[in-house]
Amino acid sequence: MIVDDKIEMEGFWISGVITAIKALSYVYDILTFPVYLILQRPWEKRKLSRRVKAKPVAKDDRLITYRNVDSPGSFHIKLERSKIDTLEKVLLFAAEIHGDKRCLGTRQILAEENELQPNGRVFKKYKMGDYKWKSYTEVERLAASFSRGLKEFGLTKQKNIAIFAETRAEWMISTHGCFKQDLTVVTIYSTLGDEAICHALDETEADTVITSHELLPKFKRLLSMAMRIKNIIYMEDQLVSTDTTGFKEGVKFYPFSDIIKKGNLSNAELVSPATDNIAIIMYTSGSTGVPKGVLLTHKNILTSLKAYCTAVKTYEDDVFFGFLPLAHVFELLAESVAILAGVPIGYSSPLTMIDSSSKIMRGCKGDASVLRPTLMSAVPLILDRISKGINEKVKKSGPFRQAIFNFAYQYKLKWTKRGYETPLFDRWIFGSAKQVLGGKIRLILSGGAPLTPETHTQVKTCLCVTITQGYGLTETTSSATVMDYYDRSTGRVGAPVVGCDIRLENWEEGSYRVTDAPYPRGEILIGGANVSQGYYKIPEKTKEDFVFEDEKMWFRTGDIGEIHPDGCIKIIDRKKDLVKLQLGEYVSLGKVEAELKTCRLVENICVYGDPHKTYTVALVVPHPQHLQEVADGLGIKNASLEELCENPQIEKIVLQELIEHAKKSDLLRYEIPGAVKLCPEQWSPDMGLVTAAFKLKRKAVQERYQHEINRMYAS
Numbered sequence: 001m002i003v004d005d006k007i008e009m010e011g012f013w014i015s016g017v018i019t020a021i022k023a024l025s026y027v028y029d030i031l032t033f034p035v036y037l038i039l040q041r042p043w044e045k046r047k048l049s050r051r052v053k054a055k056p057v058a059k060d061d062r063l064i065t066y067r068n069v070d071s072p073g074s075f076h077i078k079l080e081r082s083k084i085d086t087l088e089k090v091l092l093f094a095a096e097i098h099g100d101k102r103c104l105g106t107r108q109i110l111a112e113e114n115e116l117q118p119n120g121r122v123f124k125k126y127k128m129g130d131y132k133w134k135s136y137t138e139v140e141r142l143a144a145s146f147s148r149g150l151k152e153f154g155l156t157k158q159k160n161i162a163i164f165a166e167t168r169a170e171w172m173i174s175t176h177g178c179f180k181q182d183l184t185v186v187t188i189y190s191t192l193g194d195e196a197i198c199h200a201l202d203e204t205e206a207d208t209v210i211t212s213h214e215l216l217p218k219f220k221r222l223l224s225m226a227m228r229i230k231n232i233i234y235m236e237d238q239l240v241s242t243d244t245t246g247f248k249e250g251v252k253f254y255p256f257s258d259i260i261k262k263g264n265l266s267n268a269e270l271v272s273p274a275t276d277n278i279a280i281i282m283y284t285s286g287s288t289g290v291p292k293g294v295l296l297t298h299k300n301i302l303t304s305l306k307a308y309c310t311a312v313k314t315y316e317d318d319v320f321f322g323f324l325p326l327a328h329v330f331e332l333l334a335e336s337v338a339i340l341a342g343v344p345i346g347y348s349s350p351l352t353m354i355d356s357s358s359k360i361m362r363g364c365k366g367d368a369s370v371l372r373p374t375l376m377s378a379v380p381l382i383l384d385r386i387s388k389g390i391n392e393k394v395k396k397s398g399p400f401r402q403a404i405f406n407f408a409y410q411y412k413l414k415w416t417k418r419g420y421e422t423p424l425f426d427r428w429i430f431g432s433a434k435q436v437l438g439g440k441i442r443l444i445l446s447g448g449a450p451l452t453p454e455t456h457t458q459v460k461t462c463l464c465v466t467i468t469q470g471y472g473l474t475e476t477t478s479s480a481t482v483m484d485y486y487d488r489s490t491g492r493v494g495a496p497v498v499g500c501d502i503r504l505e506n507w508e509e510g511s512y513r514v515t516d517a518p519y520p521r522g523e524i525l526i527g528g529a530n531v532s533q534g535y536y537k538i539p540e541k542t543k544e545d546f547v548f549e550d551e552k553m554w555f556r557t558g559d560i561g562e563i564h565p566d567g568c569i570k571i572i573d574r575k576k577d578l579v580k581l582q583l584g585e586y587v588s589l590g591k592v593e594a595e596l597k598t599c600r601l602v603e604n605i606c607v608y609g610d611p612h613k614t615y616t617v618a619l620v621v622p623h624p625q626h627l628q629e630v631a632d633g634l635g636i637k638n639a640s641l642e643e644l645c646e647n648p649q650i651e652k653i654v655l656q657e658l659i660e661h662a663k664k665s666d667l668l669r670y671e672i673p674g675a676v677k678l679c680p681e682q683w684s685p686d687m688g689l690v691t692a693a694f695k696l697k698r699k700a701v702q703e704r705y706q707h708e709i710n711r712m713y714a715s
C-alpha cells in the first residue's frame with residue numbers, strides 16, 4: 001500500500017509539473033509568436049513544401065510518365081559547359097577548383113591495447129588520434145601515381161580490375177587511378193560470401209584485385225576457387241605489417257604504397273576514357289539471388305552526379321561522414337557529389353563510429369565526435385536503430401524526464417508541422433541526442449529502401465536534422481527520385497530528379513492501375529541517361545528488365561508506386577514481395593515487415609506467406625535487451641538468448657505484442673502473422689541472409705529456416 005501511495009503521489013507531482021510547463025509554454029508562445037512569425041516566415045516553408053515538383057508529360061489508360069519541372073542547377077550547368085563527361089575529368093575539375101582544400105580524411109590509429117571489461121573479459125581497443133587529411137591536389141596526384149604504377153607493373157593488360165575493400169580513402173584513390181588508364185572497375189561488397197565473390201571475379205575475368213590488409217587473409221581460401229587471379233594489391237594497416245605468406249603459389253602481392261612509389265617515378269602515359277565507356281561493373285548485393293554485374297558508363301554516373309548536385313544543397317563549412325560501403329552505388333554517388341562540391345570526406349567504420357563503438361578505448365572519442373560532420377548518408381536499418389536507441393534511452397531516464405521528453409516531442413512536432421523551428425527545445429531538450437553524431441549533423445541522405453514515416457519523424461525531430469529520402473537502384477546509377485529540400489512530408493521518396501523520367505505502368509495481377517483514384521498506381525519504370533546498358537553477360541535478364549523506347553533506356557524496377565498531385569512518389573509495394581494466400585488475398589510481405597520492424601521487440605523480421613495457407617508467419621530476430629525484460633516479467637533468470645528464444649511463453653508474448661503493434665499500424669487481419677519463430681542469431685551480410693545494405697535476402701532466409709516455417713504452419 002505504501003509503495004502504491006508513493007507511486008500515485010509521484011504521478012500527481014509529475015502531472016502537476018507538466019501542467020505548469022504547458023502553461024508556461026502557452027504564455028511563451030503568445031509572447032514570442034509575432035517574433036517567430038516575422039523571423040521564420042512559416043508560410044513560405046509551407047508553400048515550398050506543397051509546390052508541384054513534377055508533372056505528367058504522357059498519359060493513357062495503360063501508363064503515365066512524370067518529369068521534373070525544375071531547371072538544372074547552376075553547378076549542373078557549370079559541369080555541362082566545362083564538358084565534364086567522365087569520372088577522370090571529375091577529379092581533375094575538383095582539384096582545379098578546390099586545390100589545397102581538405103578532400104579525404106583518415107582517422108589515425110595510435111595503438112591497439114588490451115582493455116579489461118567489468119565482467120573480467122579483455123577486449124582489444126584502439127587508441128585513436130585526429131583525422132589526417134589529403135588535399136584535392138594531393139588526391140589527384142596520388143590517383144595519377146597509382147595509375148602510372150599499375151602501368152609500370154604491367155597490371156593494365158586486362159580491361160577489368162576488381163576492388164574488394166572496405167570504405168576508405170585508398171578505395172577512392174585507387175578507383176580514380178584505374179579510370180585514368182580507362183580500366184573498368186569491378187566493385188564487390190566486402191561482406192559478400194565466398195561463392196558470390198568468386199562468381200564476380202570469374203565472370204569478369206579479372207586477374208588483379210585491389211583489397212585491404214584486413215580482407216587479404218580471405219584470399220587464402222578464395223584463390224583456390226578464383227583461378228584467374230594473379231595479382232593482389234593490398235592497402236596497408238596503420239599499425240602492423242601485412243603477412244603475405246601461406247597463399248597460393250604464383251600470385252604476386254603489391255603493397256598499395258609500392259604502386260604509388262613506382263608511379264611517382266614514372267612518366268607512363270595516362271589513357272583517358274570516353275564518356276560511353278564502361279566505368280564500373282557494379283555487382284548488386286544479391287537480394288533476389290546471385291549478384292548481377294550492372295554495366296555503368298561514365299555517362300550514366302555523370303548524369304546522376306549532375307542530378308544530385310541540383311537536388312542536394314551544400315555549404316562552405318560542410319563535412320561528409322563516409323562509412324557506408326563504397327561498393328554500393330548510393331554511397332559512391334554521395335561521396336562523388338561531396339568531392340565535386342568541395343565538401344571534405346572523413347572516413348569511419350561501424351567499429352569506431354561513435355564513442356560507444358566496439359573498438360573505441362574507454363575515454364577515447366569516436367569518429368563522429370572528432371570529425372563533427374554535417375552530412376551523412378544512411379540506410380533505413382541504421383535510422384531504425386537510432387530511433388529504437390532514442391526510445392530506449394528515454395524509457396531508462398525515469399518517469400519525470402520521460403514526461404518532459406514526451407511533452408517536448410509533441411510540442412516540437414506541432415510547431416514544425418506549421419512551418420516553425422523550436423530553437424530553445426532543440427538546444428536544451430534534444431541537444432544531447434545530437435551529440436551522438438558529433439552535434440553538427442544537419443542533413444541525412446536516406447536510401448537503399450523505403451524509410452517508415454515513424455522513424456523519419458522521430459530521427460528528424462530528436463536529432464534536429466533534415467532527412468532527405470531518395471529512390472534509385474544500381475541499374476539506374478542510384479538516382480531516380482529525391483525529396484525536395486523543403487518537403488516536410490514523410491513516407492514518400494520525392495519527385496523525379498532532373499534529367500530522369502518516371503513512368504507508372506499498369507500491373508493487372510496486383511490490381512494496380514494508373515486510372516486508380518485518388519492516386520495513379522503501377523509498376524515504376526525509370527528512363528534516362530542514368531539507366532544502365534544492362535547486366536554483364538546476362539543477355540536474357542537484360543532483355544527482360546531493360547527496354548529502349550522514346551530514344552532512351554528504361555528499367556523495369558519491380559517496385560509499385562503511387563504518384564501524388566505534387567509529383568512525388570510513394571513506394572507502396574514490390575512485385576516480388578507480393579504473395580497470394582489461399583483465400584485470394586494479396587499480402588505485401590515488404591510492407592508488413594516495414595511496419596512490424598518498428599515494434600520494440602523486433603531487431604529484424606522476415607514474413608513468409610504460403611499460397612496454400614490462409615495466414616502468414618514471421619521469423620523474428622528479437623532485440624536482446626527488450627526480450628530480457630519480457631523474461632524478467634515472467635521470472636526467468638540467468639537464461640541465454642538461445643534459451644529465451646526457445647521458450648514457448650516468451651514466443652507467445654512476442655506474438656501478442658506483434659499482433660497489437662500490427663493493429664496499431666492498421667494492418668489487415670490476413671496480413672498479421674499467425675505464428676512466430678524467434679531467431680537468436682543476428683542476420684548479417686556474412687551469413688548471406690541480408691545484403692551489404694541490410695536488405696533481406698528473402699529466398700536465403702526461407703531456405704535456412706524452412707524447417708521452422710513448416711513447424712509454424714503445422715502448429
